[in-house]
Amino acid sequence: MKQLLLANEAVARGLYEAGVTVVSSYPGTPSTEITETASKYEEIYTEWAPNEKVALEVAATSAIAGARSFCAMKHVGLNVAADPLFTMSYIGVNAGFVIAVADDPGMHSSQNEQDSRYYAQASKILMLEPSDSQEAKDFTKKAYELSEEFDTPVILRLSTRVSHSQSLTSLEDRVNVPLREYIKNPQKNVMMPAMARVKHGLVEQRIAKQKEYAFGSDLNQMSIKNSKIGFISSGIAFQYALEALPDASYLKLGIVYPISEELLKKFAASVEFIYVIEELEPIIENACLACGIKVVGKELLPVTGEYSVELIRNRIFGDKPFSYMDGYDMAKIPKRPPVMCPGCPHRGLFHVLKKLKLTVTGDIGCYTLGALEPLSSMDTSICMGSGVSSLHGFNKARGDDYMKKCVGVIGDSTFIHSGITGLIDIVYNKGVGTVIILDNSITGMTGHQNNPLNGLDISNNPAKKIDLALLAKSIGIDRVRIIDPFNIEDSTNVIREEVNAMEPSLIIARRPCALLKTVKYKGLVEVNRDKCTKCRACMSIGCPAISFKNNQIEINASLCNGCGLCINVCKFGALNKKEEE
Amino acid sequence: MIKSIVIAGVGGQGTLLASRLIGEAATLKNYDVKVSEVHGMAQRGGSVITYVRYGDKVISPIIPLGEADVLIAFEQLEALRWANYLKKGGLLISNTQKIDPMPVVTTKMEYPDDIVEFLNNRIDNCHFIDALEIAVKSGSSKAVNSVLIGRMARESEIEKEVWLQALNKIAPAKFIELNIKAFEAGYNYWI
Numbered sequence: 001m002k003q004l005l006l007a008n009e010a011v012a013r014g015l016y017e018a019g020v021t022v023v024s025s026y027p028g029t030p031s032t033e034i035t036e037t038a039s040k041y042e043e044i045y046t047e048w049a050p051n052e053k054v055a056l057e058v059a060a061t062s063a064i065a066g067a068r069s070f071c072a073m074k075h076v077g078l079n080v081a082a083d084p085l086f087t088m089s090y091i092g093v094n095a096g097f098v099i100a101v102a103d104d105p106g107m108h109s110s111q112n113e114q115d116s117r118y119y120a121q122a123s124k125i126l127m128l129e130p131s132d133s134q135e136a137k138d139f140t141k142k143a144y145e146l147s148e149e150f151d152t153p154v155i156l157r158l159s160t161r162v163s164h165s166q167s168l169t170s171l172e173d174r175v176n177v178p179l180r181e182y183i184k185n186p187q188k189n190v191m192m193p194a195m196a197r198v199k200h201g202l203v204e205q206r207i208a209k210q211k212e213y214a215f216g217s218d219l220n221q222m223s224i225k226n227s228k229i230g231f232i233s234s235g236i237a238f239q240y241a242l243e244a245l246p247d248a249s250y251l252k253l254g255i256v257y258p259i260s261e262e263l264l265k266k267f268a269a270s271v272e273f274i275y276v277i278e279e280l281e282p283i284i285e286n287a288c289l290a291c292g293i294k295v296v297g298k299e300l301l302p303v304t305g306e307y308s309v310e311l312i313r314n315r316i317f318g319d320k321p322f323s324y325m326d327g328y329d330m331a332k333i334p335k336r337p338p339v340m341c342p343g344c345p346h347r348g349l350f351h352v353l354k355k356l357k358l359t360v361t362g363d364i365g366c367y368t369l370g371a372l373e374p375l376s377s378m379d380t381s382i383c384m385g386s387g388v389s390s391l392h393g394f395n396k397a398r399g400d401d402y403m404k405k406c407v408g409v410i411g412d413s414t415f416i417h418s419g420i421t422g423l424i425d426i427v428y429n430k431g432v433g434t435v436i437i438l439d440n441s442i443t444g445m446t447g448h449q450n451n452p453l454n455g456l457d458i459s460n461n462p463a464k465k466i467d468l469a470l471l472a473k474s475i476g477i478d479r480v481r482i483i484d485p486f487n488i489e490d491s492t493n494v495i496r497e498e499v500n501a502m503e504p505s506l507i508i509a510r511r512p513c514a515l516l517k518t519v520k521y522k523g524l525v526e527v528n529r530d531k532c533t534k535c536r537a538c539m540s541i542g543c544p545a546i547s548f549k550n551n552q553i554e555i556n557a558s559l560c561n562g563c564g565l566c567i568n569v570c571k572f573g574a575l576n577k578k579e580e581e
Numbered sequence: 582m583i584k585s586i587v588i589a590g591v592g593g594q595g596t597l598l599a600s601r602l603i604g605e606a607a608t609l610k611n612y613d614v615k616v617s618e619v620h621g622m623a624q625r626g627g628s629v630i631t632y633v634r635y636g637d638k639v640i641s642p643i644i645p646l647g648e649a650d651v652l653i654a655f656e657q658l659e660a661l662r663w664a665n666y667l668k669k670g671g672l673l674i675s676n677t678q679k680i681d682p683m684p685v686v687t688t689k690m691e692y693p694d695d696i697v698e699f700l701n702n703r704i705d706n707c708h709f710i711d712a713l714e715i716a717v718k719s720g721s722s723k724a725v726n727s728v729l730i731g732r733m734a735r736e737s738e739i740e741k742e743v744w745l746q747a748l749n750k751i752a753p754a755k756f757i758e759l760n761i762k763a764f765e766a767g768y769n770y771w772i
């Protein structure tokens with residue numbers, strides 16, 4: 001039976017079929033659906049961990065303890081999990097252990113475009129890369145066999161276009177894999193210098209064996225249909241290349257680390273001219289050059305952004321696609337960047353931060369959209385957790401007085417992920433400053449995952465809920481305030497008071513995400529034309545439902561969700577709730 | 582045969598369900614199918630574009646520029662933005678609904694006022710439809726996607742029964758009746 005599945009769903013199906021029993025992940029686009037789908041299989045224990053490092057350690061040790069296990073993350077998540085990753089390469093496994101990492105060429109939903117294949121090289125861990133959903137499932141299952149055969153974790157590399165494309169996938173039954181025996185073995189599982197020195201040598205031997213395996217493995221596919229022109233590729237880029245160059249010979253790498261030089265040489269011996277077509281970094285290209293094979297890659301195709309069929313055709317053949325828009329100035333089309341949803345609780349808070357003209361150190365989440373016009377209230381955003389530690393950076397660079405016009409913002413899930421450590425740094429190192437946790441009761445951006453602050457686990461069962469106020473007190477913060485970001489007056493007063501207090505302070509801005517099913521605002525907003533002075537103050541909050549048309553303020557009824565924030569912003573009482581019929 | 586359909590709209594308009602619906606209908610017809618979706622940040626009110634391809638053998642899930650057989654636009658400005666995906670002679674079905682993007686809301690830029698006329702002049706096979714009004718009449722503004730798919734279905738080689746079967750499978754149980762009504766209204770829409 002074949003089903004239309006996202007590659008992420010296919011990976012989860014692969015976990016099920018491979019007999020995996022433990023999954024621990026932190027959500028991150030484009031990887032999130034793997035773990036969400038896995039959580040629907042009763043046979044698999046699944047959890048959202050506080051961050052990727054914890055997730056990887058949990059899953060890795062489940063493998064040491066004898067269970068086939070798994071964790072998934074986005075590319076930048078692997079930065080967080082890099083520490084255990086590198087040492088797990090030395091330790092290896094008992095039962096199979098697979099890590100899925102989803103890269104985001106083109107940065108659809110990310111802050112950088114790093115290439116995770118470098119992690120495979122750097123940590124010396126076998127990496128497989130599927131190019132559609134069927135392969136995603138097949139490679140996942142194969143990864144468990146290889147993990148156990150070579151005593152290594154295996155990384156499954158995905159990318160946005162693979163993860164979020166559906167294609168037909170055949171389903172098979174689950175194989176129940178019994179728990180492997182756990183035998184205490186510090187030489188293998190305790191990485192101190194004496195043990196690690198031995199293990200590093202073994203890792204090098206392992207790579208040599210894997211290269212031999214890669215030479216003959218059907219995870220790599222070679223097709224010689226043309227002796228003049230050929231290409232080497234992997235992942236989604238292979239699909240683009242195959243469509244752009246249907247008559248060329250090709251070598252499709254399913255094993256992207258380690259790359260078998262013998263295989264590259266075999267292909268090069270059959271084809272005169274070779275293109276290397278790989279998104280992001282020149283990893284296959286460098287492997288070719290290192291063994292003396294002449295190829296054309298990054299001199300023709302970019303390191304930045306996504307590839308496409310038309311890009312490859314254009315760079316190789318000079319083709320230009322047909323367009324109905326020829327000659328039209330596309331710059332005249334207003335861009336449509338993402339915006340905070342109507343009813344978003346973050347909108348109220350950023351409105352206040354803008355009004356107070358504060359320097360805002362930001363973080364990663366829906367609220368990063370507060371950096372865009374018209375709210376324009378974010379000064380920095382680096383990575384998960386940086387909202388808190390960046391505030392301390394401003395403090396130590398510019399002095400305590402500067403903290404009167406500075407706040408750090410961070411989401412609830414992000415705070416648990418890696419904001420706590422930054423907050424401890426502020427307290428311990430005698431910092432001052434105000435951190436605002438935007439508590440919307442959910443992990444929002446990645447599509448609503450529960451977290452340790454909302455009292456529910458991955459399966460919506462009750463879980464312990466961290467009390468943020470108590471947590472703050474216990475690490476030494478005496479000033480903790482709770483505000484409703486839609487109460488503009490109170491929020492303004494509280495933030496003003498807290499930034500002026502010369503000690504660490506925590507504000508919890510609490511209002512649930514407007515997209516939660518439990519959130520229902522009653523009645524839509526309407527404009528009282530007699531009272532409206534057309535001052536456009538209501539437009540400063542950047543609600544997509546409010547616009548100025550035909551010389552008057554208009555509320556788009558199909559977008560308004562009745563949250564009423566704009567009513568609080570209007571000084572003239574010109575915005576009201578429509579009476580319910 | 583490969584059929585390539587681009588669906589463009591504004592995050593939150595239901596483009597994801599529309600692409601899944603086409604994917605399901607094509608699967609029921611035993612075609613090879615690939616559907617490319619958008620998740621994450623762009624879903625938050627941004628410009629969203631998804632791709633559906635079906636036929637004997639689909640390779641790239643992403644449709645090359647200038648090669649789409651059909652462009653279904655959920656919003657006028659998005660029709661204009663993504664019209665370059667259409668192949669020569671391709672079919673454009675666009676909702677007449679306008680949603681102001683932030684540069685227009687903040688009055689930095691103007692919403693082009695001649696989109697319907699402009700695209701009608703350039704594209705022979707061009708159809709605008711007030712899908713929002715039809716959806717509201719069918720019971721909910723949320724059913725815009727079913728109206729547009731209904732309109733497109735009439736032009737496709739996949740039979741109406743198959744579309745309805747797919748709708749029954751894909752639409753959330755509570756909304757099946759509403760979506761069928763909206764689909765029918767789109768299917769039977771005629772100027």
